[in-house]
Amino acid sequence: xxxxxxxxxxxxxxxxxxxxxxxxxxxxxxxxxxxxxxxxxxxxxxxxxxxxxxxxxxxxxxxxxxxxxxxxxxxxxxxxxxxxxxxxxxxxxxxxxxxxxxxxxxxxxxxxxxxxxxxxxxxxxxxxxxxxxxxxxxxxxxxxxxxxxxxxxxxxxxxxxxxxxxxxxxxxxxxxxxxxxxxxxxxxxxxxxxxxxxxxxxxxxxxxxxxxxxxxxxxxxxxxxxxxxxxxxxxxxxxxxxxxxxxxxxxxxxxxxxxxxxxxxxxxxxxxxxxxxxx
Amino acid sequence: xxxxxxxxxxxxxxxxxxxxxxxxxxxxxxxxxxxxxxxxxxxxxxxxxxxxxxxxxxxxxxxxxxxxxxxxxxxxxxxxxxxxxxxxxxxxxxxxxxxxxxxxxxxxxxxxxxxxxxxxxxxxxxxxxxxxxxxxxxxxxxxxxxxxxxxxxxxxxxxxxxxxxxxxxxxxxxxxxxxxxxxxxxxxxxxxxxxxxxxxxxxxxxxxxxxxxxxxxxxxxxxxxxxxxxxxxxxxxxxxxxxxxxxxxxxxxxxxxxxxxxxxxxxxxxxxxxxxxxxxxxxxxxxxxxxxxxxxxxxxxxxxxxxxxxxxxxxxxxxxxx
Numbered sequence: 154x155x156x157x158x159x160x161x162x163x164x165x166x167x168x169x170x171x172x173x174x175x176x177x178x179x180x181x182x183x184x185x186x187x188x189x190x191x192x193x194x195x196x197x198x199x200x201x202x203x204x205x206x207x208x209x210x211x212x213x214x215x216x217x218x219x220x221x222x223x224x225x226x227x228x229x230x231x232x233x234x235x236x237x238x239x240x241x242x243x244x245x246x247x248x249x250x251x252x253x254x255x256x257x258x259x260x261x262x263x264x265x266x267x268x269x270x271x272x273x274x275x276x277x278x279x280x281x282x283x284x285x286x287x288x289x290x291x292x293x294x295x296x297x298x299x300x301x302x303x304x305x306x307x308x309x310x311x312x313x314x315x316x317x318x319x320x321x322x323x324x325x326x327x328x329x330x331x332x333x334x335x336x337x338x339x340x341x342x343x344x345x346x347x348x349x350x351x352x353x354x355x356x357x358x359x360x361x362x363x364x365x366x367x368x369x370x371x372x373x374x375x376x377x378x379x380x381x382x383x384x385x386x387x388x389x390x391x392x393x394x395x396x397x398x399x400x401x402x403x404x405x406x407x408x409x410x411x412x413x414x415x416x417x418x419x420x421x422x423x424x425x426x427x428x429x430x431x432x
Numbered sequence: 433x434x435x436x437x438x439x440x441x442x443x444x445x446x447x448x449x450x451x452x453x454x455x456x457x458x459x460x461x462x463x464x465x466x467x468x469x470x471x472x473x474x475x476x477x478x479x480x481x482x483x484x485x486x487x488x489x490x491x492x493x494x495x496x497x498x499x500x501x502x503x504x505x506x507x508x509x510x511x512x513x514x515x516x517x518x519x520x521x522x523x524x525x526x527x528x529x530x531x532x533x534x535x536x537x538x539x540x541x542x543x544x545x546x547x548x549x550x551x552x553x554x555x556x557x558x559x560x561x562x563x564x565x566x567x568x569x570x571x572x573x574x575x576x577x578x579x580x581x582x583x584x585x586x587x588x589x590x591x592x593x594x595x596x597x598x599x600x601x602x603x604x605x606x607x608x609x610x611x612x613x614x615x616x617x618x619x620x621x622x623x624x625x626x627x628x629x630x631x632x633x634x635x636x637x638x639x640x641x642x643x644x645x646x647x648x649x650x651x652x653x654x655x656x657x658x659x660x661x662x663x664x665x666x667x668x669x670x671x672x673x674x675x676x677x678x679x680x681x682x683x684x685x686x687x688x689x690x691x692x693x694x695x696x697x698x699x700x701x702x703x704x705x706x707x708x709x710x711x712x713x714x715x716x717x718x719x720x721x722x723x724x725x726x727x728x729x730x731x732x733x734x735x736x737x738x739x740x741x742x743x744x745x746x747x748x749x750x751x752x753x754x
Contacts, residue, residue: 205644229650236644240505242695249696256638257650313649 155216155231155316155349156181157202162211164194164201171197172373174211179317179366184343185351186360186381189370190394195353196237196321198370202351203234203319215317229257233315237322239306241294247305248290251277254312280311283345284338300331307338317349318342324354332356336363357394361385361408369393385409439487442710442717485615485674486716486730487709490681492622492671494708496664497682498689498700499629502636503660504570508742510683511668514574517677518581519550520669525585529595540617543673548665553577555661618670625666626705632660633698640695678731680738681708687741711737 157179164172171194179185179202189195200206202213204220213220220228233254241250255273281287284304289297294305303323310318320339324332336352340363343350354360360367361381368378369385371393377384386409390398396413403410458472467473493511500509511517523546527533533542557573589596635656638646643653671678685708686700693699715733722728 203648205647224650225647225652226650229648234644234648236642236648238642239645240640240642242640243507244690245695249694250641253637253641254649256634259634 156214157232157317157349157351158214159198159202160212160214162198162201162213163209164197164206165209166197166206170209170373172201175373175375176211177368177375177378179349179351181349182343182347183349183365184340184363185349185366185368186364187351187353187368187370188355188357188360188393189376193370193393194373195370197373199319199321199351199353203232204228205234205236226257229313229315231316233310233313233318235306235310235318235320235323237325241302243295245294246290247286247292247294247297247308248277248281250294250305251280251286251290251308251312254280254309257313276314277312280308283311283342284308300327300334303327303331303335304338307335311342315348317351320350320352322353322355324356324359332359339363357385357390357411358403361410362403362406381408385411436706439706439710442713481615482716483713486713488615488619488622489671489675489678490709490712491705492626492667493678493681493712494685494704494706495626495629495701496667496671497684497708498686498697498704499632499636499660499664499667500682501686502632502639502697502700503657503664505640505642506568506571507687508571508683510679511664511672512578512677512679512683513571515550515554515577515581516547516574516665516668517672517679518578518585519546519548519553520544520672521677522546522581522585523549524673525588525595525599528598529588529592540621540670540673544621544666544669547669547672550577550581551661551665551668615674618674621666622670625663625670628659628663629667630701630705632656632663633696633701635660636697636701640697676729676731678712678734680734680742681712684738684741685711 158177160176162172162175163170175198187195187198197206201208204213204225207221215223215228215232220232252273255276258276259273278287281290284307286301286304286308289301289305294302297305307320307323310320318339323339324335327335336359339350339352342348352360364381366379367381367384369376369389376393377389385400387398387400390396390400390411390413398414399412400409401412402408458476461467461473497510500511500514501507503509504514520543523542524533524539527538527542533539554570554573554577557577558569561569589599635646635651638649638651639653639656641649646653646656686704689700689703689707693703712730712734715737716730719728719730719733
């Protein structure tokens, strides 16, 4: 069991208050997508939930206990995190990098034991297999493409074997195919291991398609939360993004599909539009 | 293993080579069956403190450089760049000028305090603002503080001929002419520092992935950084007091070591500790023979060896992440 909750959470950088009095729950065993406009506080909320940012008021609890009162290493065995800008050291191999995710599980002397197939080697192996990075294992991380590299970082988070995994915009800078690949992978993880996954995501349509639960934020507060079908509506897109749109059922998944309108495309195209091209 | 053999060979050579060359047998005999009446044996014996000092100072600088690069995630980190040498040097000069201290056992306390103060100030300046002490801010703060401290030091030196004379011998960085008292004064600090830094390998491995990731893996990042920095200050302060500011060893050796250990600090640290003294002793040896019968201080020789490597590191350009 790993229930992550925020109660009356206030988060701020120096004097600037970003999130104020926010309470929510990350449903256990689900994929939760946190969406909202730029600077709405969604990444800050994730930083608060993952103890990167200490709340100035309120509390974040995991199974009822304040995450800041728990020993950091013990917490790291339950609550994993992939930050937005992790750094790959020069010349590190994929296997080595993934292995560093084992830190919370290793004692000082255990970390030196190599050679025999320990549970750590097996965990690394599983993580490489799950993310289809096994064939890259001996390559240098610097040589990989953006999509491969993101898979390797996810592999590292998997090697940590936590019940909850928080990811801050894991698809940024990836092309559409790789975005889908990463989200498929995280869904696999959720389905096969029951990992609770929470993702801050920019793309509203992908969020709606992959989410069991959507949290929509505006100005540091939650505007709506629940299943995508309930949360992602034309009214919500107007309120959160200030954008007129049509929301139609995604023909593939049935989830809400947001079609932005903008100034150059009319909301209701004339049905006789083709006639205009007749000479 | 190979690294230890290399170090042993270099240490042997350090005993044998000098203004008066010795055969390997003479060195071995003087160590195993010392004959006080044999002049050659006496010369070899006289070189032992210098060699041991080179080993100790080199090990300290190698460890400190590697740990500094790890803790600041900055490939150009070095006791010189981060202002620690400048702090130690200014403190020693101020000590000479104001209190008339002389001899390394007096220098050590000033050097140590100066190094600690400089490191603390650099860290505090770099910690201001929302992101905390980022590598870039650390390097900038270090460079700025170094410049300021060195100009203060020059103010004192320019205004006092006497201080300048006493300072000059120490400042250029040399491991010649010192005796056991220096070593005894600095060794306890150095050992504590070395212990702290040697066990911090896994912390540095996690910090290398970025502060957020390190925290996600269950580290207390400010505490980890602070403890490692304390170890670095102990190493740099005592090494500088023993031999004057010797640059480039802490920069060059960890990078050379990475070629065969890869980026794992659990290997980089011990290898740097063993190979840095080898480089320092080789530099000292080269300094003994290039201008026979005179000598060039080791600090100048390490700069001659190290500067091209530094230029190469900067030109390579991609070394912005560790």
